[in-house]
Amino acid sequence: MTEKLRILMIDDHPMIIEGYQNTLQFTKKDNQELFIDIANNCDEAVAFMDKSVQSEWLYDILFVDISLPPSTDGTMSSGEDLAEYARKILPSTKIIILTMFNEAFRIHNIIKTIDPEGFLIKSDLTSSELASAFQAVLNNPPFYSGTVNSYIRKTITSDIVIDDKNRKILYLLSQGVKTKNLASHLDISLSAIEKRKKQLRDIFDVTDGQDETLLDRARKQGFV
Known part of the structure; x- marks a missing residue:
């Protein structure tokens, strides 16, 4: 048929x-x-x-x-x-x-x-x-x-849970967007972004405060 x-x-x-x-x-x-x-x-x-x-x-x-x-x-x-x-x-x-x-x-x-x-x-x-x-x-x-x-x-084997806004922050940082410009992309205040970046540094155990270290750790876990 x-x-x-x-x-x-x-x-x-x-x-x-x-x-x-x-x-x-x-x-x-x-x-x-x-x-x-x-x-x-x-x-x-x-x-x-x-x-x-x-x-x-x-x-x-x-x-x-x-x-x-x-x-x-x-x-x-x-x-x-x-x-x-x-x-x-x-x-x-x-x-x-x-x-x-x-x-x-x-x-x-x-x-x-x-x-x-x-x-x-x-x-x-x-x-x-x-x-x-x-x-x-x-x-x-x-x-x-x-x-x-x-x-x-x-991402399935990782026990890290990251919400959509935090994923977008990581994505935008990986695309070279500066922290001060993130607010216009995400429709939240700069202080809210700083809080979320601190959350992300805690999640990925980043102690040096560097975006590059954060992105490197997030990449290894499959989030970027």
Whole structure:
């Protein structure tokens, strides 16, 4: 019996999409027939998703790149926003996230907000991994690439619990944002940030007060 699969691939690099398409067509099972739509930005992706809901021929799988040009109306600024939108209007569609980002904060955020059935870091990706991910997500999700799995293992085996604001502080510091500028990114006062940084130094047992030492310890535990 033929299994007809409808797929939407969202990436702003045509060559990358061509590679994904070729891999899937070449490695699909004999009884699988793939119907692939391609979107190069947020606007095209939303139009395809809305149309699939109207036609009631829903997508089986979405491949979503995180770095995308924002939508013209400004409501969507990345693939994360698109994936959240897909979760609302296409609740049964499986989502595979593809991204160049491999920072712990971004990985944590994507798992928490989207909980994708597939999560692939582009620098880990080979055509055989893409083919494996595709079949695994169809039949037995989730499928996470090596970098994502190692992050999950590190944070599960760590007995440290850090809330989202503190994770964001670590992330912003790792991106080179100065302490005095953190307040504008986090919508809390500078004194609240200083308190949180003290908490983080206590958690990671940093006695020299240096941000670099704090980041180094947080990295080793998989939080940055």
